[in-house]
Amino acid sequence: xxxxxxKLGIGKDKxxxxxxxxxxxxxxxxxxxxxxGTHHHSHNSKLFSSxxxxxxxxxxxxxxxxxxxxxxxxxxxxxGSTKITSSGLSSEAQSKSSKEIESSKGHEEVKESTKDxxxxxxxxxxxxxxxxxxxxFVIMQTLGTGSFGRVHLVKHKESGKYYAMKVLVKRQIxxxxxxxxxxxxxxxxxTLDHPxxxxxxxSFKDNRNLxxxxxxxxxxxxxxxxxxxxxxxxxxxxxxxxxxxxxxxHLHSKDIIYRDLKPENLLIDKSGNIKITDFGxxxxxxxxxxTLCGTPDYLAPEIIQSKGYGKAVDWYALGVLIYEMLAGxxxxxxxxxxxxxxxxxxxxxxxxxxFDPAAKDLxxxxxxxxxxxxxxxxxxxxxxxxKHKWFSExxxxxxxxxxxxxxxxxxxxxxxxxxxxxSYPEDHDPYGxxxxxxxxxxxxxx
Numbered sequence: 001x002x003x004x005x006x007k008l009g010i011g012k013d014k015x016x017x018x019x020x021x022x023x024x025x026x027x028x029x030x031x032x033x034x035x036x037g038t039h040h041h042s043h044n045s046k047l048f049s050s051x052x053x054x055x056x057x058x059x060x061x062x063x064x065x066x067x068x069x070x071x072x073x074x075x076x077x078x079x080g081s082t083k084i085t086s087s088g089l090s091s092e093a094q095s096k097s098s099k100e101i102e103s104s105k106g107h108e109e110v111k112e113s114t115k116d117x118x119x120x121x122x123x124x125x126x127x128x129x130x131x132x133x134x135x136x137f138v139i140m141q142t143l144g145t146g147s148f149g150r151v152h153l154v155k156h157k158e159s160g161k162y163y164a165m166k167v168l169v170k171r172q173i174x175x176x177x178x179x180x181x182x183x184x185x186x187x188x189x190x191t192l193d194h195p196x197x198x199x200x201x202x203s204f205k206d207n208r209n210l211x212x213x214x215x216x217x218x219x220x221x222x223x224x225x226x227x228x229x230x231x232x233x234x235x236x237x238x239x240x241x242x243x244x245x246x247x248x249x250h251l252h253s254k255d256i257i258y259r260d261l262k263p264e265n266l267l268i269d270k271s272g273n274i275k276i277t278d279f280g281x282x283x284x285x286x287x288x289x290x291t292l293c294g295t296p297d298y299l300a301p302e303i304i305q306s307k308g309y310g311k312a313v314d315w316y317a318l319g320v321l322i323y324e325m326l327a328g329x330x331x332x333x334x335x336x337x338x339x340x341x342x343x344x345x346x347x348x349x350x351x352x353x354x355f356d357p358a359a360k361d362l363x364x365x366x367x368x369x370x371x372x373x374x375x376x377x378x379x380x381x382x383x384x385x386x387k388h389k390w391f392s393e394x395x396x397x398x399x400x401x402x403x404x405x406x407x408x409x410x411x412x413x414x415x416x417x418x419x420x421x422x423s424y425p426e427d428h429d430p431y432g433x434x435x436x437x438x439x440x441x442x443x444x445x446x
Contacts, residue, residue, distance in 0.1 A: 130202035132213055134432045137165065140416070142424040148172045148182070149209065150428060153216060153418050162416040163201055166212040167431065170439045173210070181280060183446050186212060188282045191254060195402045196247040198267065198277040205446055207437035208429075217275045219268030219410030220420030226263050231328035234356045235393075236407045240266065241322050242394045243274040248318070249382045252311045255286040261317035262295050263324065270415075272406025285310060296337060297330035301345050301369045315376030315385070319366025326359060327352050331367070345369075358390040 137154040143164060144151045149172070154165040173182050189200035189212070201213040222240065226232060232240075244261070251258055260281040267275045281293045288308035300316035302309045323331040331350070332343035347369045351360060362385070365375040375384045386396055398404050410420055 130213075132202045132204050132211070134204070134206060134211065137163075137213075139165070139431065141418055142426060142428075143418060143421045145424055147176060148178065150424070153416065154213075155416065162216045162218075164198075164214045164216045166214065167428075168210040168212070170205075170208060170210060170443060174439060174442060179442050182210065183443070184284075185280050185282065186210075186446060188256060188279050188284065189214075191256070192251070192279075194247055194250045196243045196274050196276060197250075198275045203446070205443060206432060207435050208433065209431060210443065210446055214277075215275070216416075217267035217269045217277070218412045218415065218417050218420060219270060219272070221264050222266035222268060222274065223263035224420065225268060225408065225410075226325060226328070232325045233407075234326065234359060237322060237325035237359075238390060238394065239404070239407050240274050240325065241318065242391060242396075242399055244276070244318060244321065245382065245385055245391075246396075246400055247274075247276050248314050251282070252314070252382075255284055256282055257285050257289070257311055258282050258314050259294050259317075260298075261314065261321055262298055263321070268408070268410050270410070270412060271402075272409045273402060296340055297324075297333060299341075299344065301347070302371065304341055304344060312371055312374050312377035315366055315374060318376075318385075319363045322359065322366070323349075323363050326355060331363070356390070358388070358392075362388045362390045 136158065137156055140153040140155060142150050143153055149167045149169045152165045152167065154163050155161070156163060168182060173179055186200075186203055193199055198215050198217060201215065203210070203212045205211060244266070248258065258276070258279070258281070260278060261276075265276060265278045267277050269275055283289060283291075288310050290306065290308050292303060292306070294303065294313075294317075298317045298320045300309065300313040303313055320330055332340055334340040334343055347367065349364065349367070362375070365373070365388070366385075368374040371377055375388070376382055378384055385391070386394075395404065412420065
């Protein structure tokens with residue numbers, strides 16, 4: 001197992017932080033020091049990868065070769081807590097824990113197969129977006145920073161409306177070999193229009209940068225609210241989870257997998273509703289894909305095992321999210337990243353004593369390592385999730401029409417209030433400077 005995890009840059013050697021040829025940040029997590037003892041991990045920031053937080057980081061998407069089974073069993077750390085019980089997801093999951101996925105030798109990376117390449121071609125967008133230029137906006141404060149640029153709060157001069165503008169530096173995208181991903185994210189956003197997603201308003205480019213104009217969501221991240229509350233009441237977690245269900249149902253109807261669910265990628269709008277953001281890992285997959293990407297705590301077993309996977313990985317991630325909202329920490333959390341993956345593959349859950357029985361039942365069904373039993377992936381699809389007893393109080397029709405009152409309204413003073421986001425130094429290069437465009441060909445499809 002260790003050779004596989006070291007190959008991903010998450011083994012015991014802290015100095016090994018490479019995935020393929022791409023540099024990534026340490027995947028080491030940090031525990032919360034709160035008196036409640038709950039762990040709040042930070043992955044990446046809103047809208048795109050952020051450098052502000054220092055715990056769990058995402059794994060950039062790379063294709064990896066299939067990993068043969070071995071007969072070695074994986075040791076699992078015994079939890080000595082008196083308030084937490086442990087139970088297997090299924091007898092099949094427990095029996096599989098002795099047949100692991102790692103051979104003693106490392107595996108060479110392979111390029112995406114022809115099948116994967118074909119799967120990444122999106123159908124043409126039917127949603128018309130606005131035409132903008134940089135001079136249309138007043139650039140205001142920074143909302144987040146990342147590997148390729150930053151996100152600004154901006155004000156549209158003509159309408160007076162506030163938006164979030166994602167500014168990506170072409171040169172940095174080229175150097176990070178993320179051109180295809182960046183263009184893919186924009187194309188996916190162009191196909192989406194849903195009340196529980198951060199929708200694309202428009203995009204444009206100049207000689208140095210790419211600009212993506214998005215809805216501005218003033219309430220901040222669910223992660224911040226969860227960190228403040230330590231853990232969420234059952235009815236609050238259910239409300240947020242139900243809105244994610246509707247968003248995923250919409251995505252999956254378009255054969256798009258999200259692959260990056262976590263509290264940091266869920267923003268809360270002024271009415272208290274969830275907005276999914278950051279579609280950098282989303283992918284059009286009508287069949288299956290094999291590439292590895294995501295955030296460690298939220299990876300489904302089939303992703304770790306290099307198996308072909310599809311939409312079911314999003315429903316698995318929903319199970320992780322529900323658990324984390326209710327417990328304050330992810331279900332398989334371990335500071336040692338190798339142990340984290342071992343726990344995910346074994347599928348044993350530790351249940352805090354205060355968990356609602358119906359929530360436990362749904363989580364177990366969503367976290368099933370057996371795809372023939374995982375909710376959302378069965379014959380009835382998302383209907384099995386919607387009809388589950390934990391969601392019995394949800395009026396799905398009203399929720400789809402955004403007519404359900406949210407349990408929490410974030411504090412804000414105006415449409416352009418950014419007090420729910422962290423502050424950043426405004427030390428970026430000026431935008432809109434004249435000069436030659438050195439990357440016309442690379443970004444011709446943006």
